[in-house]
Amino acid sequence: MVSRAEKKAVKKAKRANESRARKWTRRSFIGAGAVAGIGVGGALMVGIAIRPGDRTDELAKFVTEGQEQLITTWVKIAPDNTVTAIIPHGEMGQGVHTALSAMLAEEMEADWDAMDIMEAPAEKDFANFELGREFLTGGANIPSPLFDTVNGLMLTAAKSMDLQITGGSTSVRFTGVAAMLTAGAAARELLLEAAAQQWDVPLGELRAEKSYIYHGDKKAPFAEFAEVAATLKPNLQPKLKKRSDYKLLGQSLPRVDIPAKVDGTAMFGIDAQVEGIKYGTVMAAPVHGQKIAKLDSKDAKAMPGVIGVYNMSDYVAVVAEGYWQAKQALDMVEVEWTVSGTENVNEESIFAQYAQSLDGGKKKVLHKAGNVTKGLKSAASVYEAEYRVPYLAHACMEPMNATAWVRDGKCDLWTGTQNPLGTRMVTAETLGMDPENVTVHTAFMGGGFGRRATPDYTNQAVMVAKKAGVPVKLIWSREESTQQDHYRPSVLGRFKAGLDEDGMPISWESDFVHKMDPPEASAVFYDIPNVRAQYADSPTHIRLGPWRSVDHTQHGYFTESFIDELAVNAGIDGYEYRRKLLKNKPRHLKVLDTAAKMAEWGKALPAGQAQGISICESFMTIVAEVVTIDMSQGEPRVLHVACAADAGLAVNPDGFEAQMESGIIYGLTAALYGEISIEDGAVEQSNFHDYQPMRMNDAPEIDVKIISSDAPIGGAGEPGTPPIAPAVANAVFKATGKRIRQLPLSKHEFGAAT
Amino acid sequence: MVQLTVNGKAQKIDIDPETPVLWVVREQLGLVGTKFGCGASLCGACTVHIDGEPVRSCVTPLSEAEGKDVTTIEGIAAPDGTLHAVQEAWIKHQVPQCGYCQSGQIMSAVALLKENANPSDEDIDSAMSGNVCRCGMYTRIKAAIKTAAKGA
Ligand code: FES
Numbered sequence: 023m024v025s026r027a028e029k030k031a032v033k034k035a036k037r038a039n040e041s042r043a044r045k046w047t048r049r050s051f052i053g054a055g056a057v058a059g060i061g062v063g064g065a066l067m068v069g070i071a072i073r074p075g076d077r078t079d080e081l082a083k084f085v086t087e088g089q090e091q092l093i094t095t096w097v098k099i100a101p102d103n104t105v106t107a108i109i110p111h112g113e114m115g116q117g118v119h120t121a122l123s124a125m126l127a128e129e130m131e132a133d134w135d136a137m138d139i140m141e142a143p144a145e146k147d148f149a150n151f152e153l154g155r156e157f158l159t160g161g162a163n164i165p166s167p168l169f170d171t172v173n174g175l176m177l178t179a180a181k182s183m184d185l186q187i188t189g190g191s192t193s194v195r196f197t198g199v200a201a202m203l204t205a206g207a208a209a210r211e212l213l214l215e216a217a218a219q220q221w222d223v224p225l226g227e228l229r230a231e232k233s234y235i236y237h238g239d240k241k242a243p244f245a246e247f248a249e250v251a252a253t254l255k256p257n258l259q260p261k262l263k264k265r266s267d268y269k270l271l272g273q274s275l276p277r278v279d280i281p282a283k284v285d286g287t288a289m290f291g292i293d294a295q296v297e298g299i300k301y302g303t304v305m306a307a308p309v310h311g312q313k314i315a316k317l318d319s320k321d322a323k324a325m326p327g328v329i330g331v332y333n334m335s336d337y338v339a340v341v342a343e344g345y346w347q348a349k350q351a352l353d354m355v356e357v358e359w360t361v362s363g364t365e366n367v368n369e370e371s372i373f374a375q376y377a378q379s380l381d382g383g384k385k386k387v388l389h390k391a392g393n394v395t396k397g398l399k400s401a402a403s404v405y406e407a408e409y410r411v412p413y414l415a416h417a418c419m420e421p422m423n424a425t426a427w428v429r430d431g432k433c434d435l436w437t438g439t440q441n442p443l444g445t446r447m448v449t450a451e452t453l454g455m456d457p458e459n460v461t462v463h464t465a466f467m468g469g470g471f472g473r474r475a476t477p478d479y480t481n482q483a484v485m486v487a488k489k490a491g492v493p494v495k496l497i498w499s500r501e502e503s504t505q506q507d508h509y510r511p512s513v514l515g516r517f518k519a520g521l522d523e524d525g526m527p528i529s530w531e532s533d534f535v536h537k538m539d540p541p542e543a544s545a546v547f548y549d550i551p552n553v554r555a556q557y558a559d560s561p562t563h564i565r566l567g568p569w570r571s572v573d574h575t576q577h578g579y580f581t582e583s584f585i586d587e588l589a590v591n592a593g594i595d596g597y598e599y600r601r602k603l604l605k606n607k608p609r610h611l612k613v614l615d616t617a618a619k620m621a622e623w624g625k626a627l628p629a630g631q632a633q634g635i636s637i638c639e640s641f642m643t644i645v646a647e648v649v650t651i652d653m654s655q656g657e658p659r660v661l662h663v664a665c666a667a668d669a670g671l672a673v674n675p676d677g678f679e680a681q682m683e684s685g686i687i688y689g690l691t692a693a694l695y696g697e698i699s700i701e702d703g704a705v706e707q708s709n710f711h712d713y714q715p716m717r718m719n720d721a722p723e724i725d726v727k728i729i730s731s732d733a734p735i736g737g738a739g740e741p742g743t744p745p746i747a748p749a750v751a752n753a754v755f756k757a758t759g760k761r762i763r764q765l766p767l768s769k770h771e772f773g774a775a776t
Numbered sequence: 777m778v779q780l781t782v783n784g785k786a787q788k789i790d791i792d793p794e795t796p797v798l799w800v801v802r803e804q805l806g807l808v809g810t811k812f813g814c815g816a817s818l819c820g821a822c823t824v825h826i827d828g829e830p831v832r833s834c835v836t837p838l839s840e841a842e843g844k845d846v847t848t849i850e851g852i853a854a855p856d857g858t859l860h861a862v863q864e865a866w867i868k869h870q871v872p873q874c875g876y877c878q879s880g881q882i883m884s885a886v887a888l889l890k891e892n893a894n895p896s897d898e899d900i901d902s903a904m905s906g907n908v909c910r911c912g913m914y915t916r917i918k919a920a921i922k923t924a925a926k927g928a
């Protein structure tokens with residue numbers, strides 16, 4: 023029974039928490055550099071004490087001794103006993119600040135309700151080395167005894183690669199697991215040890231709870247021991263809790279960033295406030311690679327409020343008193359662009375090039391098992407299919423923007439970025455400055471999805487601000503954001519399977535163009551003895567970049583469509599066919615079964631309706647989705663999505679569900695309407711009328727079921743996306759008999775289904 | 777000089793009256809809770825109320841707001857700071873992800889509930905389909921509107 027007083031206290035704590043969240047949003051804007059020292063505002067930073075020295079110099083030792091626990095995140099304790107988690111990832115709505123601070127609090131036994139959060143500054147020590155490690159090891163599974171060693175190695179690698187990236191669903195599964203839990207546990211042990219000294223009692227008689235240390239009836243706040251704790255030598259391998267002992271993790275915690283997002287006080291990059299600010303906007307060459315040949319800015323310069331019109335070589339910039347004035351003036355600018363030689367490129371020529379690359383080009387093998395040539399020889403039959411997906415833009419809700427002020431040999435940059443450290447390095451390079459003189463003030467991101475990992479827009483802001491000599495908030499129009507993206511590649515994939523007498527695959531070959539990350543995206547987890555996945559490079563002048571779930575978007579669609587085709591070919595139900603191939607994969611099987619059960623797979627449906635199923639594994643999370651669609655109007659309408667997911671442990675279950683819902687809608691938008699097409703070398707789409715997002719009236723109901731397992735913690739932000747396109751395409755086949763081998767679905771005509 | 781009231785406060789704005797209300801509230805008045813998404817009435821991120829009616833401020837010239845009452849996201853909580861029922865419901869359902877579209881979503885939802893205290897699913901769809909959420913929080917938005925309707 024909770025008493026009234028307790029309820030009141032909880033309420034108060036919640037309110038305090040809300041105001042802290044608000045405080046935080048502002049703080050991250052004020053001074054990222056402020057946390058990089060000891061004793062800011064009287065606060066004691068335990069994190070400094072538990073960091074094992076300068077890691078760069080100690081690399082060799084890490085590698086040879088292999089016993090280092092790198093604590094890459096900082097935790098500090100203020101005299102008022104507020105524990106602050108310093109989070110090395112940007113918040114783009116994935117709830118990472120909440121999840122990571124909860125992970126720290128869990129192991130530290132800190133009072134989560136009274137915890138403060140701040141985003142880490144763009145300093146090298148906060149580099150996201152885990153992401154780097156994955157790049158360098160090709161995503162291979164690292165045996166656990168080597169884990170620490172590889173961490174050490176990768177930290178240095180990541181540092182040199184300037185990685186501090188929020189992407190690849192890495193925040194919780196890597197930073198959280200490898201850094202936050204460990205940092206929390208180490209901090210707790212230090213505090214307990216300090217208390218044992220100060221109170222002169224045996225360590226074993228002490229316990230920590232909600233930011234207090236207890237000895238029998240005696241208790242004192244963490245803050246009392248922080249100073250001594252900071253002088254102690256940290257245990258490099260602190261004892262971590264068992265999952266079954268978690269109190270916070272696995273609970274749905276209200277997200278700390280949400281209160282500020284309902285009253286308009288959340289600060290996004292576009293909301294930066296700087297004294298004397300002016301506003302800029304740009305138009306880059308419509309054909310990527312062209313440059314300005316001739317610029318007539320007479321009329322633009324004469325417009326009211328215009329401060330300057332600048333020839334920036336591959337783009338035109340206007341700076342004015344306000345964004346709208348800048349935009350009006352930009353529309354008056356007349357530009358002739360140079361000829362880059364790619365002005366004839368279009369959809370057809372691009373896919374013809376891909377086909378050529380696959381026909382004759384050199385291919386690199388990514389995955390290999392058994393021998394596909396032998397497998398094919400012994401096959402009773404062969405089945406082949408070819409699939410295509412288009413370029414996709416990210417269409418973040420917040421158009422690209424950054425505010426820069428370049429003066430006195432220094433640069434301040436305010437922006438929402440998935441890559442603050444990389445942005446800082448690139449800015450320094452662009453300006454010919456020492457990175458020490460560049461400060462990046464990070465803000466909330468109005469969507470990232472991979473787009474905000476590429477610092478081209480910040481670079482423009484910096485260059486334009488330097489030219490204009492005033493602080494400039496540079497904002498891309500929606501059109502610019504659509505046409506100057508770094509796109510999910512368009513891809514051609516060819517699949518060939520050798521089948522036994524029962525139609526089950528004994529060999530699997532996939533050939534495709536483009537490979538980004540992660541490499542396992544094109545691997546198949548089905549039990550098939552002979553596998554080969556290989557790719558050919560086939561670059562075009564269209565810029566590519568990571569897009570939510572990266573290579574998994576195309577490969578999820580390819581693999582799960584092809585498997586469905588094989589099932590149809592074998593005359594076996596798609597769900598049952600997958601089950602046969604997952605006999606030895608209990609986690610996958612459970613996820614698949616759960617989704618099927620949720621949707622009552624195989625139940626009788628009204629005329630025109632059909633179900634489709636798919637299962638993908640990405641970023642260590644397995645997700646199966648069953649969609650129910652209605653084709654009675656002649657085009658697919660998605661009514662319902664049943665989603666089952668095993669991420670090992672969902673740190674914040676409600677947040678995890680929200681991520682699944684989000685990933686599904688994002689993927690559905692792409693599956694149904696998403697296409698960036700190229701004509702005369704340029705992107706054809708421009709705004710939400712021709713690059714349509716899914717809207718509420720078309721959005722399905724979504725049910726999510728989380729399955730817990732003892733597997734390592736997997737990602738949340740991306741794994742919901744890959745299975746949705748194939749699930750819909752498979753449902754469309756069931757309803758219409760038409761196999762969709764090219765996305766988006768809106769390209770296809772369907773008669774009314776029966 | 778254009779005169780209008782913004783969140784209950786009289787304002788005189790000296791700017792080209794063709795300037796969209798969006799940029800006036802953001803840049804002249806520093807009310808940055810109202811967001812720029814598309815600039816073409818396609819996404820709803822910029823939704824504000826003019827005399828209680830939801831409008832897309834990115835395509836509404838200041839001249840159209842002359843002498844009128846403009847309410848932005850900063851102005852819908854009670855003067856004592858008590859959140860609007862819609863805002864409360866948004867927190868309860870943990871609606872925002874990136875949060876960028878949410879000012880516009882909330883302004884549309886508040887306007888809907890003022891018109892129609894007990895909206896059906898179809899009513900909600902038709903009132904809210906002009907508001908894009910790239911984070912795809914539609915099921916939560918819908919649930920939150922229903923909660924707010926019950927509480928109102
Ligand atoms: S910014 Fe006004 S509707 Fe999109």
Ligand code: FES
Binds near residue numbers: 873909910
């Ligand atoms: S919450 Fe991100 S666009 Fe809606």
